[in-house]
Amino acid sequence: MPLNTTYLELQVSIKKRHILAIVVINLSFMERRQLLQLVLLHTAWLMGGxxxxxxxxxxxxxxxxxxxxxxxxxxxxxxxxxxxxxxxxxxxxxxxxxxxxxxxxxxxxxxxxxxxxxxxxxxxxxxxxxxxxxxxxxxxxxxxxDINDNAPIFPVNEHQLFILESRLPGSYFPLEGASDADIGSNGLLTYILSPNYYFQLREEKHGNLSKSLALVLQNALDREKFSVHHLLLIATDGGLPELTGTVQLKITVLDANDNVPVFNQSVYEVHLPENITEGTSLLTLTAYDLDEGTNKEIVYSFSNMMPSHVRHIFSIDSNTGEIKMKGKIDFEDINLFELQVEAADQGSYSMVGHCKVLIQVLDVNDNAPELSVTSLSVPIPEDSSVGTVVALMSVSDRDAGINAQVSCSLWPSGIPFKLVSTFKNYYSLVLAEPLDREQVAEYRLSVIIQDEGTPSLSGTNSLLVPIGDINDNAPAFVQSSYTVFVKENNPPGAHIFTVSASDPDVAENSLVSYWIDEKLWPLSSYISVHSESGKLYALQPLDYEKLKLLEFEVRAKDAGLPSLCGNVTIQVFVVDENDNAPDVSRAAEAPILLVVPVTAGHIVGKIHALDADSGYNAWLCYELHGGSSSSWRVGLYSGEISTTHALDEAESIGSSMILLVLVRDHGKPVLSVTATLSISLVASTQAVQADVRLPRMGGSLKPVEDITNIFLIIAICSVSSLFLLAVIVYVALRCRSQLKDAAMYAPGTATLVCASEVGSWSYSQRHSRNLGCMAGEAGVKSDLMVFSPHIPIFAVNPGVGNGKELDPHLSGEVSYVKTLRSL
Missing domain, CATH: 2.60.40.60 (Cadherins)
Structure with missing residues (x-):
């Protein structure tokens, strides 16, 4: 097998290859090693190109x-x-x-x-x-x-020549040679003329452009002896095996006109640009004839053997020999034309002279450069690294020389891409700067190509480079927190608020879902959120008296990989409604004993009522019910029972009366409750004490007075015992409440509200139990309302020496204190 032409560009014939193979075989080991090194060096040189x-x-x-x-x-x-x-x-x-x-x-x-x-x-x-x-x-x-696969071909199968018998030996007659589509030695033609006495074949080269073939007269012709000569012209190429082509030469011997028109040049060369206009004169041929008369008159024409498409491009004036442009030429199609021109005289047997015109076409910059995209990798992810190849492009220009030298540039400027030349007219579009799809989703750019001809021609190719999204943006809420107010006693499943988060990404990277973070304490029984719409729902009715504030986080998560999250804090405040009537503890059956005489405005007791609501809904006022005695009055906001005028012993001893007190709030609608108060009037303290000392002095005690004293002693002992028990219970509950507050954080923590007589309200700090208002109850005008179901309340009347804890209501929300005045 011959040497691998993949690495050695050796254009040799098959015979030379055989000789080279024989030489290689006959080489010594060292010589073959040196030859192999030369082959490898040549291969490396080619690869480096x-x-x-x-x-x-x-x-x-x-x-x-x-x-x-x-x-x-x-x-x-x-x-x-x-x-x-x-x-x-x-x-x-x-x-x-x-x-x-x-x-x-x-x-x-x-x-x-x-x-x-x-x-x-x-x-x-x-x-x-x-x-x-x-x-x-x-x-x-x-x-x-090239292989020798094309035989030589003559333009015609038979070529006729008319030769005067008067032509002298040495005269020559041009012949049209054969053509071979092969190149190199396969297209190298040699000619052989069939043996004859009169004619000999002559070949003449004209540089590297063309070869002339002529028939030379060796001996004088005699028309009367041989009027027609039949010869065979054989063309043989240099391939292996050799291929041949033939043409019949029919030579007719003529008499008379024995001078042939002769051109002043046998070959003319013309150079013209490819953009030459139609009708432009190229050159004028001149031929002369030594004959006289009509034998001297010359007519110019193109040879019949000239291809028809050439005849459509050029024209020749038959009288003057002027050659003009008839059609258009294009350097990129054909850059060399060969015209065969004949000059024929007007003799009876026309004599024809021949010449050749070689027309070389010069290139002009008439083709704009072209760009083709061989590979385009889009969309390009926005996290692509700098230097990533986006597209591969190639540039071409059909012109030649400097007209085919092309430069490329990108438009507009400032885009994050650049062109990199990879090989000759090949370029890569690469990423020059980091991308951000949220700022620019796609780039429209143009590649401008321009050649270096005069004038310069350019072309433009537009590219659309979309940017692929990655999940690099977390969902974001408009605000960091939201405050929501919801009225208590809402229906289950009520929609209370809608949260919405936005994500600048696209597709699944921007698909947001919502859920509630329950790390602090479970909210599943109170609040739920729709995972797609972000709507918040109250799952059960909210009770302001048990739950005043829900604070939680709603998280938003996109569907990207990996997913990103955002959060927002929601504070749900429960708004109070007037759904609780004032509550007054029922007093003990023992009546209030009042020692007379007393002055007008004397305070005999105080009614305590509480409302589980808050604000105006818990702002209570007191008033005597319609038929109560005119001797008494009650404080509108304090609930204190006092006399309207002085009471003396004469009018009041032994009398007893019932007072109905109406307690109502300020809510809408107004809710109210009534309390019944029994007051008994007794004699002065001095008289009672004197009656008690009568047994020691030898006197006698009336049965009624003895019974009254016994009741008084029993009441004092009972109140003292109850007071001590209340103190113990209060201390125990106080300690328990503090331990519970320190151990957990839960909804429904009590909120303390204090109300003054003028109706102003203040709230204690959130999430704490504060009984500070109780300390102020030692004053005469203070009032106490505690919104807590767990803490017993004690009230002390400063006008008496002892007090009693009243029976708590079943709900445990209100404590009523009835005061006793000791005698």
Whole structure:
């Protein structure tokens, strides 16, 4: 097998390869080692050039081995599939394919070099290999080597020549040579003329542009002896095996006009730009004829062997020989034209002279550069690192030279992207700055390409780069806390408030759900929140007398991965309603004993009533019920019972009366309760004491007075015992309450409210039991209301020497103190 042309760009014939193989075989071990080192150095030089180079002969069958491209790129075969290896043949058909199982590049479809590259000496196909993770592009060129698959072809099968018999030996007659679509040695033609006596074939080269072929007259012609000569012209190429083409030459010998028109040049060369306008004159040909008369008159024309499409581009004036532009030319399509011009005289047997006009087309900057995006990775996540490749682009310009040199730039400025040149006219769009989707959701940018021609041409390609969202924003509430007021006795399941959190992310990253944080104490029996709408519901009726404040946190969580949370504090204050009537403890059956005489305004006792409500709903006032005696009055807000005028012994001894006191609050609607008070009038203290001393002095005691004294002693002992018991119970409950407050934090903690006679109200600090108002009860005008179901209340009347704790109500919310005045 010949040397691998993947690494050695050796364009040699098959014979030379055989000779080289024989030489390599005959080399010694050291010589072969040195040759291998040269091959490796040459391969490294090619790899350092930035791309791989392979070669394959045209017309290769499907599956023909081209090269081990994975190995040459430094890639492992196992990573071709995970890295999404793909090959792109820019602007070409899929002539090649890569087997991702073994990394071998092979021929995929038939390749005709002549169809692909025409007469271009170098025919290559550019391949792009793209791999992901990380995104990278490789470049390779596959040279298509020519094989001798095209035989030489003459323009016509038979070529007729008319030659005067008077032509002298040495005269030559131009012939149209054959053409071969192959290149190199495969397109190198040699000609053989069939053996004859009169004519010989002559070949003449004109630089590297063209070769002239002519038939030379060796001996004088004799029309009467041979009027027609039939010759065979054979063209043979230099390929292996050799291919040939033939044309029949029919030579007619003419008589008379024996001078051929002759051009002053056999070959003309013209250079013109591709944007030349129609009708422009290119040059004027001049031919002369030594004959006279009509044999000297010359007509110019294009040869019949010239291709028809060339005839549509150029025209020639038959009389003057002026050649003009008839159509349009394009350097990118054809850059060289060869015109065959004939000059024929007007003799009876026209003589024809020949010349060749070579027209070289010059490039002008008439093609704007073009940009194509070979890979675009969007959307790009907003947390992508700087340097991430977003797109791969290639730039091309059909012009040549400086007109094809292109520069690229991005618009607008200030965007977080930049262009990086990777290889020749290949660019990568990479991330230059960090992204934030919440600030800019997508970028519209334009890639401006401009060549260096005169005048410069440019093009624009627009790209839309959307930014992919990540969950980098937690749900946020408008406020850090909310205060909600809810009236007590609400229906179960009532909607009391709605919380709402926003998340600037999108899709599932912005889908917010809500729940209540129950770390302090469970709230599930009081409050619930709808996980989607954020609506708060009271699950049961709230009672202000048991629960005044609910304070908790509502958390909002998005559906991103990982999820982010935000929270807000909710304070739910229960608003009191007038749903509790004033409550007065029922006094003992023993009446109030009042010693007369007394002055007007004397306070005989005080009624204590409590209302479990608060505010105006618990602001109580006292008044005597309609039919009560006019001798008594009650304080509107203090509840103190006093006399309206002086009472003396004469009018009051032995009398007893019943007072009805109406206690009502200030709520809407007003709620009230009545209390019954029994007052008995007795004689002065001195008289009682004197009656008690009568037995010691030998006197006798009346039965009624003895019974009264006994009742008085029993009442004093009972009140003293009850007072002592109340003190013990109060101390025990006080200690228990303090221990309970220190141990836990729970809703429903008592709130103390004190009311003065003028109706002003003040609240104690939240979450504490404060009996400070009780200390002020030692004064005459103070009043006490304690909103607590657990603490017994003691009231002391400063006008008497002892007191009694009254029986508490079943609810335990109100204590009523009845005062006794000792005699």
């Amino acid at each position: 930035g791309q791989l180079h392979y070669s394959v002969p045209e017309e290769s069958q499907h599956g023909t081995f081209v090269g081990r491209i994975a190995q040459d790129l430094g890639l492992e075969v196992e990573e071709l599939v995970p890295r999404m290896f793909q090959m792109v043949s820019k602007g070409q058909e899929d002539y090649f394919e890569v087997n991702i199982q073994n990394g071998i590049l092979f021929v995929n479809s038939r390749i005709d070099r002549e169809e692909l590259c025409a007469q271009s000496p170098m025919c290559t196909i550019h391949l792009e290999m793209i791999v992901d993770k990380p995104l990278k592009i490789f470049h390779a060129e596959v040279e298509i080597r």
